[in-house]
Structures are given as structure tokens and as C-alpha cells.
Amino acid sequence: MSKINPAFNKELEKYGSVNYNACYNCGTCTAVCSLSTEEDSFPREMVRLSALGLEDDIKASLKPWECYYCGDCSTHCPQEANPGELMMSLRRYLTAQYDWTGLSGLLYKSLPLSIAAFILTFVGVILYALSVDFDELMEVGHLFEGIAIATIGLVILMPNIARMWYFTILKPKVNVPFVKYIHSMGELFVHMFTQKRALGCDDNQLRWFEHFILVIGYLSLLFTTVVLDWFGTSNLFVIILGYVMSAIVFVVTVDFVLSRMKKNKEVSKHSQPSDIFFVVWLFFMGLSAFMVRLFIDLDLLEINKWLYIFHLTVLVQWALIIVPFGKWTHFLYRSFAMYFAKLKKA
Amino acid sequence: MNKKKRIGVYICHCGGNISDYVDVEKVRQAVDGGDAEIVVMAKTTMFACSDANQREMVEDIKANNLDGVIVSSCSPKLHMLTFRNVTERADLNKFTYVHANIREQASWAHSDNKIGATEKAIHLVKAAIAKSRYADALETNKIKATKTVAVIGAGVAGMKAALSLAEKDTEVILIEKENHVGGRVAEWGSLFSSTETGKEIIDRLYAEIVRHKNITLMTNTEVFENKGSVGNIAIKVRTITEGTEKLTEYTVGSVLMATGYDHYTPKEGEYGYGSTPKVITLPEFKNMIDNQSGKLMHNGAEIKNIAYIYCVGSRQSEGENTYCSRNCCTSTIHAAVTAKQKFSGITNYHFTRGLRTYGKQEILYADSLRAGDIYLQFYEDGIPTVTNEGKKTLVKVNDVLTNNREIEVEADLVVLVTGMVPRANSTIGTLFKLPKGRDNFFNEVHMKLRPVETVIDGVTIAGACQGPKNITESVNSALSAATKSYSILSKGELETDPLVATIDPEKCTWCGACEAACPFDAILKIDNGKKIIAEINNSVCKGCGMCAPVCEPDAINLIACSSPEIMSMIDALV
Numbered sequence: 001m002s003k004i005n006p007a008f009n010k011e012l013e014k015y016g017s018v019n020y021n022a023c024y025n026c027g028t029c030t031a032v033c034s035l036s037t038e039e040d041s042f043p044r045e046m047v048r049l050s051a052l053g054l055e056d057d058i059k060a061s062l063k064p065w066e067c068y069y070c071g072d073c074s075t076h077c078p079q080e081a082n083p084g085e086l087m088m089s090l091r092r093y094l095t096a097q098y099d100w101t102g103l104s105g106l107l108y109k110s111l112p113l114s115i116a117a118f119i120l121t122f123v124g125v126i127l128y129a130l131s132v133d134f135d136e137l138m139e140v141g142h143l144f145e146g147i148a149i150a151t152i153g154l155v156i157l158m159p160n161i162a163r164m165w166y167f168t169i170l171k172p173k174v175n176v177p178f179v180k181y182i183h184s185m186g187e188l189f190v191h192m193f194t195q196k197r198a199l200g201c202d203d204n205q206l207r208w209f210e211h212f213i214l215v216i217g218y219l220s221l222l223f224t225t226v227v228l229d230w231f232g233t234s235n236l237f238v239i240i241l242g243y244v245m246s247a248i249v250f251v252v253t254v255d256f257v258l259s260r261m262k263k264n265k266e267v268s269k270h271s272q273p274s275d276i277f278f279v280v281w282l283f284f285m286g287l288s289a290f291m292v293r294l295f296i297d298l299d300l301l302e303i304n305k306w307l308y309i310f311h312l313t314v315l316v317q318w319a320l321i322i323v324p325f326g327k328w329t330h331f332l333y334r335s336f337a338m339y340f341a342k343l344k345k346a
Numbered sequence: 347m348n349k350k351k352r353i354g355v356y357i358c359h360c361g362g363n364i365s366d367y368v369d370v371e372k373v374r375q376a377v378d379g380g381d382a383e384i385v386v387m388a389k390t391t392m393f394a395c396s397d398a399n400q401r402e403m404v405e406d407i408k409a410n411n412l413d414g415v416i417v418s419s420c421s422p423k424l425h426m427l428t429f430r431n432v433t434e435r436a437d438l439n440k441f442t443y444v445h446a447n448i449r450e451q452a453s454w455a456h457s458d459n460k461i462g463a464t465e466k467a468i469h470l471v472k473a474a475i476a477k478s479r480y481a482d483a484l485e486t487n488k489i490k491a492t493k494t495v496a497v498i499g500a501g502v503a504g505m506k507a508a509l510s511l512a513e514k515d516t517e518v519i520l521i522e523k524e525n526h527v528g529g530r531v532a533e534w535g536s537l538f539s540s541t542e543t544g545k546e547i548i549d550r551l552y553a554e555i556v557r558h559k560n561i562t563l564m565t566n567t568e569v570f571e572n573k574g575s576v577g578n579i580a581i582k583v584r585t586i587t588e589g590t591e592k593l594t595e596y597t598v599g600s601v602l603m604a605t606g607y608d609h610y611t612p613k614e615g616e617y618g619y620g621s622t623p624k625v626i627t628l629p630e631f632k633n634m635i636d637n638q639s640g641k642l643m644h645n646g647a648e649i650k651n652i653a654y655i656y657c658v659g660s661r662q663s664e665g666e667n668t669y670c671s672r673n674c675c676t677s678t679i680h681a682a683v684t685a686k687q688k689f690s691g692i693t694n695y696h697f698t699r700g701l702r703t704y705g706k707q708e709i710l711y712a713d714s715l716r717a718g719d720i721y722l723q724f725y726e727d728g729i730p731t732v733t734n735e736g737k738k739t740l741v742k743v744n745d746v747l748t749n750n751r752e753i754e755v756e757a758d759l760v761v762l763v764t765g766m767v768p769r770a771n772s773t774i775g776t777l778f779k780l781p782k783g784r785d786n787f788f789n790e791v792h793m794k795l796r797p798v799e800t801v802i803d804g805v806t807i808a809g810a811c812q813g814p815k816n817i818t819e820s821v822n823s824a825l826s827a828a829t830k831s832y833s834i835l836s837k838g839e840l841e842t843d844p845l846v847a848t849i850d851p852e853k854c855t856w857c858g859a860c861e862a863a864c865p866f867d868a869i870l871k872i873d874n875g876k877k878i879i880a881e882i883n884n885s886v887c888k889g890c891g892m893c894a895p896v897c898e899p900d901a902i903n904l905i906a907c908s909s910p911e912i913m914s915m916i917d918a919l920v
Binding site for chain 1: 367399693695701711712715716717718720721723742747749751752753754755
């Protein structure tokens with residue numbers, strides 16, 4: 001027995017849904033979707049669950065993560081109900097549901113709150129930076145990265161993945177033998193590092209490639225700075241690797257930022273602030289890291305310490321806002337969704 | 347009967363439809379100069395109906411001085427009138443024309459047997475020649491027609507029809523059973539796609555009607571007698587005002603029937619109707635939202651959640667009403683949208699069997715979706731249930747749009763979307779002998795090509811007495827029926843087909859068998875001064891022939907299908 005909750009659409013609107021109520025269930029979206037299959041069909045089903053506000057069913061579903069938003073459904077929708085954007089807003093909504101702190105939801109739903117969080121972290125970094133000398137700042141900055149990754153991972157991300165597992169596997173009483181968890185593990189890593197499912201979207205090869213390069217660049221940059229101590233090293237190979245990776249990150253991100261600004265593709269027509277923050281901060285991070293290392297090599301950083309403070313601010317905001325509570329999490333949820341989907345399959 | 351001496355025969359190839367299977371040249375040779383040489387001309391032609399051949403026929407008839415013409419081609423339904431007109435253009439009486447069907451009855455029916463098909467075609471043409479020898483010149487009958495129309499029912503259809511006729515200088519007697527005009531439309535407030543309410547529309551029409559000198563409006567009036575036939579129909583009406591009864595008699599040329607429909611009344615207990623006070627019908631709901639303001643209340647409680655259950659009394663697989671009532675989907679959504687706009691905090695839940703907001707009404711459906719109305723769908727084998735739990739009324743359904751998930755809605759009000767049914771009181775239909783369809787609404791002659799005529803000559807139908815219609819459709823049919831009724835009477839006289847039954851007064855003994863057999867009420871019982879005999883009302887007789895075989899003394903002959911004609915055809919065929 002399910003109870004309808006018509007108020008749900010007001011809630012979902014705050015996560016960016018547009019006009020999905022106009023749906024008259026023709027199913028064109030599902031028919032044109034190149035990822036939807038007979039056994040695993042969407043997005044109509046998700047539009048329907050959203051229209052009726054059946055939240056438990058939505059929380060138990062992995063389908064929003066199975067969509068890679070080519071936008072064909074929205075292009076062909078005769079009612080202009082934007083099923084593609086509905087799937088996107090459901091991903092935001094689910095991210096908020098998985099997050100035990102509730103902060104994701106607050107930040108998604110309120111732009112002023114997000115801006116306040118960015119300002120707060122900015123002020124914090126400035127105050128701290130002014131209170132210590134520059135060498136110590138550089139050292140703490142490096143230390144911060146490692147500590148933040150470990151803490152956020154343990155305190156926020158892992159519990160959230162556990163909640164996702166609870167909502168999608170445990171609560172709906174899906175019976176999965178333990179060995180299956182082990183055997184299906186490969187799925188998790190394949191999707192985490194390749195996002196290969198996105199290749200199934202029609203005419204999406206370039207977008208997949210860009211995204212793939214960006215993910216590789218980002219992860220390598222993270223490794224180079226945190227583990228290989230790019231800013232502190234004198235190893236030529238590491239230095240060059242850092243330059244290449246940071247360059248990849250900010251160059252590729254330019255295309256993402258531009259398409260969100262131009263709104264010329266279905267996927268970027270209804271971008272939310274959280275989407276913009278994500279790509280813009282990624283761009284700043286790559287660019288500022290590149291510049292910091294360049295200034296170190298040119299021996300200019302001491303007299304341009306504001307550049308480092310800018311980089312640190314971006315880094316702190318990224319690590320404390322965007323990674324745990326923002327769009328960064330789709331990196332984890334998408335891959336875990338493919339893993340859980342495999343577990344659910346008989 | 348003058349036997350003909352000079353007959354011309356045309357045998358059509360019909361492109362190949364006939365000549366691919368029937369050897370048309372062989373048919374021509376078999377009949378040319380045959381039957382004591384009265385066939386003076388026989389030709390084959392590629393397309394008998396072509397303009398060129400029609401012109402050639404006119405020349406042939408004149409050049410050969412023909413007195414009878416036969417075309418052997420397709421079904422007479424398709425081209426008999428075409429060739430009758432050709433003979434008329436050649437100054438022959440059109441009823442001397444005889445048609446032979448060698449396509450449907452020979453080439454198409456026997457495409458597997460060409461020799462047999464050819465043989466059968468020869469027989470058919472020979473039978474036509476035999477009949478042609480007897481085919482008399484006939485004249486159409488002319489009857490004087492009274493230029494007055496009785497419009498029965500003063501709803502929106504009847505009122506519009508009356509005005510339309512009156513504007514064409516036709517007298518109209520507008521007869522209404524109730525004490526007020528406007529019928530169902532007068533009951534409605536806000537309507538979809540018009541800024542006027544139902545009441546305002548009726549007020550406007552009423553003002554025009556009372557102003558019009560050609561219209562006599564009679565309310566509280568019913569027709570109780572009907573005599574005569576098209577052109578001259580004598581009706582008697584009874585008007586009851588304040589207990590006094592007044593009888594009036596009119597002679598009218600045509601009757602336009604616009605008696606409307608009844609609302610379907612749910613059966614006791616159907617979806618909790620009658621037993622659950624929260625369950626009401628769509629007309630009741632429409633009155634509620636029209637008459638209330640501020641808060642929407644029912645039985646002292648404020649209404650927030652409204653469940654609408656569609657197709658109540660329509661589209662039944664078990665039951666009489668197999669049809670769709672056409673207007674209720676739109677009407678319900680309009681009412682739901684209006685309620686949402688007028689009262690605060692309303693949520694609409696529509697339990698549908700698939701929506702039929704056809705045409706421009708689709709916009710309304712789209713609007714209501716965007717406004718957040720919830721639509722659930724069921725099939726007839728899984729209809730919603732209405733149950734009471736304590737003070738709560740729950741509507742449950744397995745929603746086909748959500749994997750048949752059982753969905754429950756707690757409703758403050760359940761609106762049963764009741765459709766249209768034929769009038770429970772069917773006396774007027776019986777009085778005019780109007781045939782009804784399977785759904786018990788009045789039947790037209792042909793749904794597409796003669797949509798407002800009935801098989802009773804001179805009686806047209808308009809509005810929802812013919813079947814479910816919305817206002818637009820009712821008015822469309824009313825204007826159409828008005829034009830049809832007018833076209834019957836516009837010349838002041840009527841031409842009727844001469845192909846009717848005839849009575850031989852010498853042989854007739856009045857047994858009444860023919861009267862019982864006649865489906866059109868065309869047999870009158872008269873005293874001709876010597877004895878009681880049957881007489882044919884030529885303006886009503888359709889020449890169907892039902893009376894002829896039941897006549898024991900063989901006193902009935904059908905013009906153009908007389909015994910000598912039929913016997914001679916049989917001789918040619920066997």
C-alpha cells in the first residue's frame with residue numbers, strides 16, 4: 001500500500017526539477033533512452049514515482065544513477081516535462097538523503113546558505129593564514145589535504161555509502177549472499193575509473209572522453225600533491241607530472257564551464273548552482289595549483305603569498321563543502337550504484 | 347405496360363475489374379440482336395461511368411432512337427443514379443433505365459472461374475433485358491409541404507435549431523416539457539473554453555427566441571399525438587399550466603427532435619453512492635463549486651482532497667452503457683481545475699480509465715497536470731474501491747501507470763464521474779416510431795453521411811438525444827438538423843420516389859397483414875365507398891416490398907418490381 005504525497009514535487013523543485021508534472025505517461029522518454037532496458041527501464045518510472053511522491057520507492061531505486069544524462073528524453077518529450085532534468089534532480093535529492101549530516105540537502109536547497117559556507121571557509125583560511133608565517137602555512141596546507149581526505153572519507157562518505165546500501169539493498173529486503181559482494185567488486189572499480197556506462201549514451205563519446213580524462217587528471221593530481229608532495233619535491237618527474245595533471249584539470253574544465261554558461265546542450269540547460277560550483281572550483285583548483293608550482297619554480301611565491309592563500313582557500317572549500325556535501329559525491333554514488341545494481345540482479 | 351422495342355446495352359470492362367475474369371466481348375455477342383431482336387445496339391466500354399462514355403451514351407440513345415438502356419457494370423448502389431441521369435439527358439424517362447451488376451455478382455465473386463463468371467454475366471444481362479422490356483416511364487410524386495417545423499425540446503440544441511430555422515423564414519413551434527428552457531446547459535455555471543456560464547448562454551438564446559416572430563415557444567407542453575407524414579404531420583400537444591390543461595393542434599412539415607439526455611444515476615452502493623455521504627456525482631459536484639465561495643464544504647466539513655472516479659455508468663462491459671460519454675473527462679478536469687482556483691488547499695486525484703480530452707480539450711488536461719493534479723489509471727477489471735475506516739473514506743486502486751502498485755488516497759469527497767444515458771421517458775420516441783441504436787439513443791440513417799436524418803421521413807434529430815455530445819457538438823448537430831429540416835420544406839412541395847407499392851382495390855379484402863408487415867407505417871385502412879381496403883401513403887412508402895409477399899389475394903404490386911417483370915427475369919436466368 002502506498003500513499004501519495006503530492007507535496008513531494010514542491011520538495012523536488014528545490015533540487016532543480018522542472019515541470020515533470022506535465023508528464024502524461026506516454027513513455028517516449030523511456031523508448032528513446034539508449035541505456036534503458038526492458039528489465040531496467042527509466043526514466044518514465046522515476047517520473048511517475050516522483051509525480052506520486054512515493055519517496056521510499058525513490059530512495060530504494062538506483063535508476064537515477066544509471067542515467068548519464070545525454071538529454072535525448074528531454075529533447076523528445078512531447079509535454080516538455082524534462083525527464084532528464086528530473087533524473088538529475090533525483091540524483092541531488094538522493095545525495096541529500098544518503099548524507100547523514102543533512103548538510104547536503106541544506107546546501108542544495110539554499111543558495112544563500114551555500115554562499116555563506118563558502119564565505120565562512122574563506123574567512124577562516126584568511127584569518128589562519130595571517131596568523132602564521134608562510135612556511136608553516138605551506139606545511140599545514142599540505143598536511144590539511146591528507147587529514148581532510150581521511151576524515152571526510154571516514155566520517156562522512158563511508159557512512160553515507162552505508163546508508164545508500166541500507167536504502168537500496170537492506171530496507172527493500174534484497175537478499176544478497178556474501179560471496180556475491182566479493183565477486184561483484186570488480187564492477188565497482190571498473191565504473192569508478194572508467195564511467196564506461198556513459199559510453200552507452202548516443203552521441204556521447206566526446207563527452208565521455210572529456211570526463212574520463214578529467215577524472216584521471218583529477219585523481220592523479222590528488223596523488224601527486226598529497227602523496228608525492230608536488231609543492232615540496234625537487235624530483236623532476238613529479239614536478240612535470242604535476243604540471244601536466246593540473247593543466248589537464250583546468251583546460252578540460254574550461255569546456256565544462258563554457259557549456260554550462262552557454263546552456264546549449266540539454267544536460268546544461270538547467271544547471272543548478274551546485275553544478276556550477278563544482279566545475280568552477282575544479283577549474284580554480286587546477287589553475288591555482290599550476291600557478292603555485294610555477295611561482296615556486298620561478299622563486300616568486302614568497303612575494304606572492306596571496307596566490308597560495310587563494311589556492312588554499314579553493315582547496316579548503318573543495319574539501320569541506322564540495323567533496324562531502326556537493327556534487328563530488330556522484331563519483332562514489334555512481335560507481336556504488338552500478339555495484340549495487342549488479343548485486344540486485346538475480 | 348408498353349413493351350419496349352429498341353434497347354441499347356453497354357458492357358463495362360471496369361478497367362479490368364470485370365474484363366479480367368468476364369469475357370465482355372462474349373457477353374456482348376450473346377446479347378446483341380437477341381431477345382427477338384429488340385437489342386438494337388450492344389457495346390463494350392472501358393469505363394461506362396467516364397465522361398466520354400456518358401456523352402457517347404446520350405448520342406447513341408438519340409441516334410438509335412432507343413427506348414430502353416442497360417448498363418452492365420458495378421453495383422447499382424455506385425452508379426445507378428449516374429446512368430439514370432444520362433438517360434434523362436437524352437430525353438428518356440430515367441426510370442426506363444435498368445442496371446445489371448456483373449462486377450460484385452460475377453467477376454469479383456467468381457474470379458476463380460472465368461468461364462462460369464462469363465456465363466453468369468450473360469444471364470444477368472439477359473435478365474436485365476427482360477426487365478427492361480417492362481420498365482415503365484414513371485413520374486415522381488409531388489406533395490404540398492407545410493413550411494413549419496416542430497422542434498421538440500428547448501435545450502441548447504433545440505433553441506439553436508429553432509433560431510436557425512426562424513431566420514430562414516420558417517415557422518417554428520418550439521415545444522418544451524419543463525416550465526423553463528435551457529435543459530441541461532441551464533444547470534451549468536462555468537464552462538470550459540467559454541467565458542459565459544451555461545445560464546448566461548441560455549439567457550441569451552432565450553432573449554433571441556422570445557423576440558423572434560417566427561417562433562412559438564410552448565413550455566409545460568408535451569406532444570401526445572402524431573399523424574400524417576413528411577410535409578404534413580399533424581401533431582397534438584397538451585399544455586398544463588397551474589393545473590389547467592390546454593390542447594392545441596398543429597400541422598408541420600418536419601419534426602426536429604432535440605430531447606436531450608439523462609444523467610446516469612449510480613446504482614445503490616456503486617462506489618459507496620448512497621451509503622457514504624462523501625460520495626456524490628459530477629453534476630452535484632459542479633453545482634457545489636458553482637454555488638459555494640470561500641471554503642468548499644460538504645456535510646459541514648471542509649474539502650481538501652477530492653477523488654474523481656471516471657467512467658461511472660459509461661464504457662461498461664457488463665451493462666447497457668458500452669459507449670463513452672465523450673464530455674465527462676473534459677467536464678471533470680474543468681471542474682477540478684475550477685475548484686482548485688476557487689478554493690484554497692485543494693488537491694485533485696483523478697482515477698481514470700485513460701483520458702479522452704480530444705481536440706482542443708487536451709490543453710485543459712495539460713494545464714491540470716502542470717498544476718499538480720494527480721492522475722491514476724485503472725482498467726475495467728481492476729476498478730477502484732471506496733471504503734470507510736472510521737471517519738476516513740479511502741479510495742484504493744492498483745495504478746497501471748505505476749506497475750499496478752496499490753495506491754491509497756484519503757478523500758474528503760469522492761466525485762463519481764457519471765456519464766450520459768438516454769432519456770428514461772421514451773414516450774416521444776415511441777410516438778414518432780424513431781428507431782434506437784444498441785445504446786438506446788435515437789439512431790441516424792448513416793453515421794457519417796446522413797448524421798441528422800432518421801428513417802422516418804421528415805423527422806431529424808439533434809443534440810444528445812442521438813448520443814453523448816458536448817455543447818459544441820450539440821449545437822453543430824442542431825444547426826445541421828435545422829438545415830436538413832428546412833431543405834425538406836423550402837420549396838413548399840416535396841418530390842417522392844415513384845417506386846412504391848400499389849393496391850389493386852378489386853383484389854384487396856383488407857386482412858391487415860400488409861399493415862402489420864409495413865415497417866414505415868405507410869398502409870392506411872380506408873373505405874373507398876364500396877368496401878374497406880388498404881391504401882398506400884405514397885409519401886411514406888419506401889418501396890421496400892415487405893407487404894407484397896404477405897398479401898394472400900395478391901393485391902399488392904411493387905412498381906418496377908411487378909410480377910411480370912420479376913417472372914420474366916427469372917425466365918431469363920434459369
